[in-house]
Amino acid sequence: MNMVKILTLLFFGISTNAITTTSTDNGKCEEFTNTCAVISCGSQRSAGLPGRDGRDGKEGPKGEKGDKGQQGHRGSQGPPGKIGPPGAKGDKGSIGQKGEQGVSATSEVDTVREQMKVFERELHLLQASLNKYNKILLFHGGKQAGDKVFVTNGFEENFENAQKTCKEAGGNLATPRNAAENSATQEILHTKGESSKSFLGISDAQVEGIFKYLTGEKMTFTNWNLGEPNNSKDNEDCVEIQDNGKWNDIPCNLLRLVICEF
Structure with missing residues (x-):
């Protein structure tokens, strides 16, 4: 009867998540955590033939979120990305200090005229000195x-x-x-x-x-x-x-x- 149960479990691919031990003293079966639904008890017998590979069971529920691990080393810098779109136009800056006034062509002509007037005055003085001489x-x-x-x-x-x-x-x-x-x-x-x-x-x-x-x-x-x-x-x-x-x-x-x- 026990062999029939074992073969039935192997045939349907139900894997056990628990360990079952048989005591030789009193013939009772001691169960540890997460035992299967069917537990065979009895005297120790010889190991049977290996069963067929079982199929994976359904995925269990998601475990609790673990603690945050230590920060790893910084990796090498990656290649530069594409140039992004131009930013918004900035605000107008403050007005700078006023520069020095430049010299216009008219001012240069006036300067030459003043120099000519000085030259003419000096020439008149020279002429007066010559006349005196x-x-x-x-x-x-x-x-x-x-x-x-x-x-x-x-x-x-x-x-x-x-x-x-x-x-x-x-x-x-x-x-x-x-x-x-x-x-x-x-x-x-x-x-x-x-x-x-x-x-x-x-x-x-x-x-x-x-x-x-x-x-x-x-x-x-x-x-x-x-x-x-x-x-x-x-x-x-x-x-x-x-x-x-x-x-x-x-x-x-x-x-x-x-x-x-x-």
């Missing part, structure tokens, strides 16, 4: 003709030295370019007495018979004596002005009164 020269025997002032140092020198003296003073040898300038030079000769003569800034040293100003320019005014220039003895490359205002060609090594123009 000219008056001083005239007071000491100088003669003015147009924009030129003619003066003498009272010494006689040859052509080369006379020219050097005038250059060092910031002027040139007297070079009349019109009748007024020629008369001013003549008047200075009169202050030194009769028969006074002076070199002019004119020469034909480069090309014989072609007189030019020392600057290399062609002459625009002449006042030669009758029969002059004649290049007497082929040695007259320089020009003198006589007390009568007439010109004459003479050797350059003679001594004549130094008259400079400024």
Whole structure:
């Protein structure tokens, strides 16, 4: 009868969740927790053949939620995600401090105009000083003709030295370019007495018979004596002005009164 029950349990696949032991002393069966519905009791018998694999039973009820485990180590950083949509437009910021005022083109023009006014004032002062200087020269025997002032140092020198003296003073040898300038030079000769003569800034040293100003320019005014220039003895490359205002060609090594123009 017991074997029939065992075979019946194996046939229907009912697995037991309890352990059953048989006592040899009193032949009773002791039951532990969760025993099956059918318990066989009796004397110990030999083990039967292994039963067929049973089928899983129904899933039991869900157990209670366990305690929270310890936090694990931080994993490696994953790849960057896609760029999200643009955020909402922020509030307008506060107004910054006002910058320095720039210089406009009009201001630059005004600056240039002011500089020109200063330059003109300085030029007028310079002109006034020059006029004052000219008056001083005239007071000491100088003669003015147009924009030129003619003066003498009272010494006689040859052509080369006379020219050097005038250059060092910031002027040139007297070079009349019109009748007024020629008369001013003549008047200075009169202050030194009769028969006074002076070199002019004119020469034909480069090309014989072609007189030019020392600057290399062609002459625009002449006042030669009758029969002059004649290049007497082929040695007259320089020009003198006589007390009568007439010109004459003479050797350059003679001594004549130094008259400079400024």
